[in-house]
Amino acid sequence: MNEHQRHVKARQDILKGGTAEKRIFVHMEDLEEKKKREEEIKTEREKKNERMDALKDAKTPWFCPECDKVMKSRLDDKMYRLHNQCFDCQVRFENKLRIEGKYDEWEQKKVLNNQLSYIKDQIESIEDWKDEASKPLEVFDQVGIQDVELQTEKWSQNIDQVEKLSKEALEDLNKIKEDVEEKLNSLVI
Numbered sequence: 001m002n003e004h005q006r007h008v009k010a011r012q013d014i015l016k017g018g019t020a021e022k023r024i025f026v027h028m029e030d031l032e033e034k035k036k037r038e039e040e041i042k043t044e045r046e047k048k049n050e051r052m053d054a055l056k057d058a059k060t061p062w063f064c065p066e067c068d069k070v071m072k073s074r075l076d077d078k079m080y081r082l083h084n085q086c087f088d089c090q091v092r093f094e095n096k097l098r099i100e101g102k103y104d105e106w107e108q109k110k111v112l113n114n115q116l117s118y119i120k121d122q123i124e125s126i127e128d129w130k131d132e133a134s135k136p137l138e139v140f141d142q143v144g145i146q147d148v149e150l151q152t153e154k155w156s157q158n159i160d161q162v163e164k165l166s167k168e169a170l171e172d173l174n175k176i177k178e179d180v181e182e183k184l185n186s187l188v189i
């Protein structure tokens with residue numbers, strides 16, 4: 001039975017003095033949810049396209065922004081992606097750090113920044129998972145309100161579990177994040 005037929009049948013049932021199947025109401029909510037989900041997918045796709053555009057812009061330019069030398073080697077390309085300057089400039093920069101005795105600290109900072117971005121990714125993915133899991137059930141397509149109640153109950157138990165797990169994980173991660181940030185702040189470089 002498609003949606004139209006369902007409505008026709010519901011109308012007939014009501015006209016006959018009976019009650020329309022309750023699932024119609026649930027199904028309408030379901031449609032709204034579906035529409036919302038489609039909107040979300042669309043926004044997500046747009047965001048992805050923007051990121052792709054940003055990546056295109058991040059292509060290695062012809063000239064090093066530091067020394068204006070033409071960047072043509074694979075090493076230049078690699079260095080530019082990592083440090084926004086050509087290989088020679090990076091070597092010079094690292095040598096200078098060594099001479100000034102700041103190299104270890106600089107390297108430590110690099111490691112800490114990597115950790116920080118990893119932790120931030122983790123936090124984000126847990127928050128996404130929590131949001132996703134907390135969304136209303138989409139499959140309400142059972143006949144009979146009892147089933148729906150059962151499903152809703154299962155779903156809310158699931159939410160409790162998700163809340164609990166994500167809370168624990170987020171607390172841990174935020175603690176590590178604070179530690180890393182503190183270490184980063186203590187570096188003078």
Ligand SMILES: [Zn+2]
Nearest residue numbers: 064067086089
């Ligand atoms: Zn350069």
